[in-house]
Amino acid sequence: MPSVSQSIRVKVLFFGRLKEIAGRAHESIDLAPEADIESLFARYASRYPELQQYRPSLVASCNQEFAPWNTVLHAGDEVAFLPPVSGG
Amino acid sequence: MPSVSQSIRVKVLFFGRLKEIAGRAHESIDLAPEADIESLFARYASRYPELQQYRPSLVASCNQEFAPWNTVLHAGDEVAFLPPVSGG
């Protein structure tokens, strides 16, 4: 049986303004099992308080597909917080 | 006072299928005063009976502007019978 404290590792990507705030384009992070994207964001928002103000304008992706914030993460997932897009 | 028999000269242009039927691109023709475009066409239709069948599909122009068939012509006018257009 897996230990309840077993953690999962996910990859997190930052773009645009968020990359400047986090000071990095990506990192890997260990999370508790059953963590969702919202809780992952909350962790970064506590590390970089400036992030919090952008939360309403962000959408999330998991494995390169738009994903609801309550998506439960699994080991190896690639998560990104996407600011409003401005291509074109 | 002008004579009642005084005629006016107009220029007539033919395009597309009409040019082939008339065997010419343009000609000048003398008309009775007060002649309108419809009567001008009737004259050509009597000369080239094949023209008559196209009458419903034609629009007329006078001096390079679309014109109703009952437009009364004046000396020097340039009249054209325009088949359905197919530019583009």
Add this chain to the structure above:
Amino acid sequence: MAAPSTDITKLVLEPIDPLALAAYVRGNGDGAMVIFDGFVRDHSKNRRTLYLKYEAYEPMALAKIQEIAAHLHNQFPIHRVAMVHRLGRLEIGETSVYIAVSAAHRAAAFDACRYAIDTLKCTVPIWKKEYFEDGSVWADGELPSAPSATSAVKPAS
């Protein structure tokens, strides 16, 4: 109601140069350009087309194209327009009509470009003859919505 003198409106016999027209139309103050490129299809109603010939009532056709360009500026917030139609013999794949419209925002450029080609196709006196292996035909075409007779009889309202 004249088109601004910075527009390009032309009937030409030689091949149309799309790159030169596009480069002319797009300005550094714009952000968007929409182009319509109409060219000779290799078939028509299931017959193989060999080539086309276009003829025009040239002065009237040019005036109508200029009217359309002027109307675009009245109706849409656009910058520049190029509307060029080629006449004479055209081979398969060659451009017969090229319309480019630049604007600060794409919606106006799309709307104007589409209005231009739709209006050209049903109002500009240009005719296309299609040549096939076994003969040639004048294309069906569109009846311009010309003014109706100036009559005392009014339609029932």
Add this chain to the structure above:
Amino acid sequence: MAAPSTDITKLVLEPIDPLALAAYVRGNGDGAMVIFDGFVRDHSKNRRTLYLKYEAYEPMALAKIQEIAAHLHNQFPIHRVAMVHRLGRLEIGETSVYIAVSAAHRAAAFDACRYAIDTLKCTVPIWKKEYFEDGSVWADGELPSAPSATSAVKPAS
């Protein structure tokens, strides 16, 4: 739902070559091509722009562009699509996005091209930073309509 392999969908760092893309997209069986050319405007909100930088979540952006191209083929009777977005630093007047759609008839080409750029602008993860004489800003952008939380609460209908 993959785009036909004959489409061109790319993210590029080098300048976009419009002539090559247009020549590729238009086929002898088509009669119409509509092109959207989006390029760098020399101003933004009354400030003079010096240049732009675009960045993307590259694999996701490319996948989203390919989804759009595939959707065009499902929705509109078109032939070929090219959708190319440039990344990195772009100077004033340089093309950032180029979309060309060919079809037998113009209505489908217009509809598809417009759908493509409208959808790209609000769903493809690409970001633009505008550089001015006195600083730089991330463009406001569009919030993609992402899936909402998978919740038991349904909206009132």
